[in-house]
Amino acid sequence: MNKPKIALTIAGTDPTGGAGVMADLKSFHACGVYGMAAITSIVAQNTKGVQHIHNLELSWLEEQLDSVFDDELPQAIKTGMIATKEMMELIRTYLEKHPEIPYVIDPVMLAKSGDSLMDDKGKHALQSILLPLADVATPNLPEAEEIVGFKLDNEDAIKKAGKIFIEEIGSKGVVIKGGHIEDDNIAKDYLFTKDGLEIFESERYETKHTHGTGCTFSAVIAAELAKGKTIYEAVKKAKDFIALSIKYTPEIGQGRGPVNHFAYMKKVGLDDE
Numbered sequence: 531m532n533k534p535k536i537a538l539t540i541a542g543t544d545p546t547g548g549a550g551v552m553a554d555l556k557s558f559h560a561c562g563v564y565g566m567a568a569i570t571s572i573v574a575q576n577t578k579g580v581q582h583i584h585n586l587e588l589s590w591l592e593e594q595l596d597s598v599f600d601d602e603l604p605q606a607i608k609t610g611m612i613a614t615k616e617m618m619e620l621i622r623t624y625l626e627k628h629p630e631i632p633y634v635i636d637p638v639m640l641a642k643s644g645d646s647l648m649d650d651k652g653k654h655a656l657q658s659i660l661l662p663l664a665d666v667a668t669p670n671l672p673e674a675e676e677i678v679g680f681k682l683d684n685e686d687a688i689k690k691a692g693k694i695f696i697e698e699i700g701s702k703g704v705v706i707k708g709g710h711i712e713d714d715n716i717a718k719d720y721l722f723t724k725d726g727l728e729i730f731e732s733e734r735y736e737t738k739h740t741h742g743t744g745c746t747f748s749a750v751i752a753a754e755l756a757k758g759k760t761i762y763e764a765v766k767k768a769k770d771f772i773a774l775s776i777k778y779t780p781e782i783g784q785g786r787g788p789v790n791h792f793a794y795m796k797k798v799g800l801d802d803e
Contacts, residue, residue: 534562534563534564535562535563535564535606535753535756535757536563536565536566536602536603536604536605536606536756537558537563537564537565537566537604537605537606537607537608537749537752537753537756538565538566538567538568538598538606538607538608539554539555539558539565539567539568539607539609539610539749539752540567540568540570540591540595540607540608540609540610540612540621541554541567541569541570541608541609541610541611541612541636541638541745542569542570542571542572542573542583542610542613542638543569543571543572543573544573544575544742545573545574545575545576546575546576546577546782546783546788547788548577548741548742548782548783548787548788548789549575549741549742549744549745549788550573550610550611550742550745551567551569551610553742553746553749553788553791554567554608554610554745554746554749554752555567556746556791556792557746557749557750557753557771557791558749558752558753560750560771560791560792560794560795561750561753561757561767561771562753562757563753563756563757566598566602566604568591568594568595568598569586569591569594570585570586570591570610570611570612570617571583571585571586571611571613572584572586573611576783576785577782577783577784577785577786577787577788578783578784578785578786579785583613585613585614585617588614588616588617588620591617591620592620595620595621595624599624599627599628603628603631604631604756605631605632605755605756605757605758606631606632606633606634606752606753606755606756607624607631607632607633607752608633608634608635608636608748608749608752609621609633609634609636609660610636610638610745610748611638611648612638612648612652612656612660613648613652614651614652615651615652615655615659617652618652618655618656618659618660619655619659621660622659622660622663625660626663632665632666632755632756633664633665633666634664634665634666634668634748634751634752634755635660635661635666635667635668635748636667636668636669636744636745636747637656637660637661637667637668637669637673637677638673638744638745639653639672639673639676653676656677657677657699661677661695661699661700661701662699662700662701664702664703664704665701665702665703665761666701666702666703666705666748666751666755666761666765667695667701667703667704667705668704668705668707668744668747668748668751669704669705669706669707670706670707670744671706671707671708674688674691674706675691677691677699678690678691678694678695682706682708685708685720688706688708689720689722689727691706692704692706692720692722692727693722695722696722696723696724702723702724702761703721703722703723703761704721704722705719705720705721705722705751705765706720706722707719707744707747708720715733715734716731716732716733716734717731717732717733717734717773718730718731719731719765719769721761721762721765723761728762728765730765730766730769732769732770732772732773733773733777735776735777737776737779738785738786738787739776739779739780739781739782739786739787739788739789740776740779740786740789741783741785741786741787741788741789742788742789743772743775743776743789746771746772746775746789746791747768747769747771747772748768750764750767750768750771750772751764751765751767751768754767754768770794770798771794772789774790774793774794774797775789775790775791775793775794776789776790777793778790778793778797
């Protein structure tokens with residue numbers, strides 16, 4: 531049996547399994563990739579919202595990362611909820627030691643419920659510490675607006691924001707998840723790289739059960755990059771993956787339920803990597 535590719539997620543938890551490292555590990559598995567995880571924050575949350583957040587001591591995160599990097603290097607790294615500037619600076623040291631490893635950042639600032647997941651110092655630090663190292667950043671509209679400082683209420687504004695990510699911030703690629711900004715029936719995502727713009731479209735499904743979509747989307751991109759796929763190929767797979775995961779949502783919980791992390795695997799199957 532061939533040794534599997536490995537993806538590492540560095541993020542917070544979700545005891546109900548819909549978001550955070552729990553969603554990442556499911557997504558890695560559904561893409562045929564072995565998942566590893568380092569925890570940044572213990573989050574008491576469910577489909578109804580975030581109840582409590584306990585950020586781990588910096589030394590605890592460092593010990594987890596040392597355990598991983600001293601034993602087996604991943605083929606891709608993704609970060610999700612990174613609550614503090616100090617955590618970002620620590621993670622940057624590992625990324626800078628291994629620039630050959632593709633890095634995907636989901637700049638998690640808000641939960642689907644609207645609860646804040648990052649302090650103000652962390653929000654400002656994100657742009658200067660981690661985003662310049664990203665092979666792919668995956669902000670949703672509110673996150674992208676927070677980063678660039680203006681409203682993204684049309685495609686021209688999104689294109690302007692994408693240019694800022696690539697030319698000013700320094701990310702190699704960014705997917706701005708535009709949702710249904712100009713068409714209620716189509717969900718659009720905008721991939722910007724130095725080579726230009728690619729737009730990915732899928733049918734939009736009318737459902738409240740979208741908890742963890744950002745985590746899942748970015749995790750699939752990381753998994754595909756771990757397998758040696760191009761950024762375009764990875765984002766296309768993630769778009770198809772998330773569309774099916776929303777279409778076949780399991781409707782778990784009393785609030786915004788999770789997506790179906792195994793819908794793609796069941797409907798399409800694993801790739802032949």
